[in-house]
Amino acid sequence: MVIFDTHCHLDKFNKIEFINNQIAVTCGYSHEANQKAVEIGKIYKSVYCALGIAPHTVLDLNDLTIVDEWIEFIKHQKPIAIGEIGLDYHWGKTKEQIKNEKIVFEKMLCLAEELKLPVLIHSRKAEDEVIDRLINFELPVLLHCYSGNRDSAKKAVKHNMLISIPPIKSDLKKKVIKDVGLHNLVIETDAPYLGKNLFDIYKSISIISDALGVSEEKVEEKTYENAKNFFNI
Numbered sequence: 001m002v003i004f005d006t007h008c009h010l011d012k013f014n015k016i017e018f019i020n021n022q023i024a025v026t027c028g029y030s031h032e033a034n035q036k037a038v039e040i041g042k043i044y045k046s047v048y049c050a051l052g053i054a055p056h057t058v059l060d061l062n063d064l065t066i067v068d069e070w071i072e073f074i075k076h077q078k079p080i081a082i083g084e085i086g087l088d089y090h091w092g093k094t095k096e097q098i099k100n101e102k103i104v105f106e107k108m109l110c111l112a113e114e115l116k117l118p119v120l121i122h123s124r125k126a127e128d129e130v131i132d133r134l135i136n137f138e139l140p141v142l143l144h145c146y147s148g149n150r151d152s153a154k155k156a157v158k159h160n161m162l163i164s165i166p167p168i169k170s171d172l173k174k175k176v177i178k179d180v181g182l183h184n185l186v187i188e189t190d191a192p193y194l195g196k197n198l199f200d201i202y203k204s205i206s207i208i209s210d211a212l213g214v215s216e217e218k219v220e221e222k223t224y225e226n227a228k229n230f231f232n233i
């Protein structure tokens, strides 16, 4: 059985230890991280790269024209998705910072539309706003490390978005998993952040398996299928 980790940051590892039969999507978030992700994707057959500029990267940029240069780089690569991108009101606090986040998020959505690629969304304290914005784009959407409430999750699923479960347990997450159901779930480690390494994908699998009362094999199989369809690979 193949295990599909939809979100990790392999550029942050000195030595990458893979588990057997794993596909991993390494995600960029800055121009530098995007460049590294591309290199890593070239080395490992089981690693795909997603490229994007995350909200926290642009908080204090005085001049956003540099972002267009970063976009040019992305256009010349072959990412399987645009990500991670989104809005983050935990880090973005001032009017200027929030304005920057919003402008860059729009640029990233237009880029995804132009390249006909799915998007990997990072949102923190901004779930409803992000979901409402995404509804207006006809893009396949994956909500990475979903941390919103049950109602936002239901709205996302109604619009065919995928919810990605990291290796961190919570009562709210359990409820969200039950509401959403296996059909709209995928798994991730977000390593080395939420998960320490790629082995932590087993924790994500067990969180879903516990919440839904289905076998871990079933979770592996269905999340693999969901991710494969989403990324179109």
Ligand SMILES: [Zn+2]
Residues within 6 Å of the ligand: 007, 008, 009, 027, 084, 190
């Ligand atoms: Zn991430």
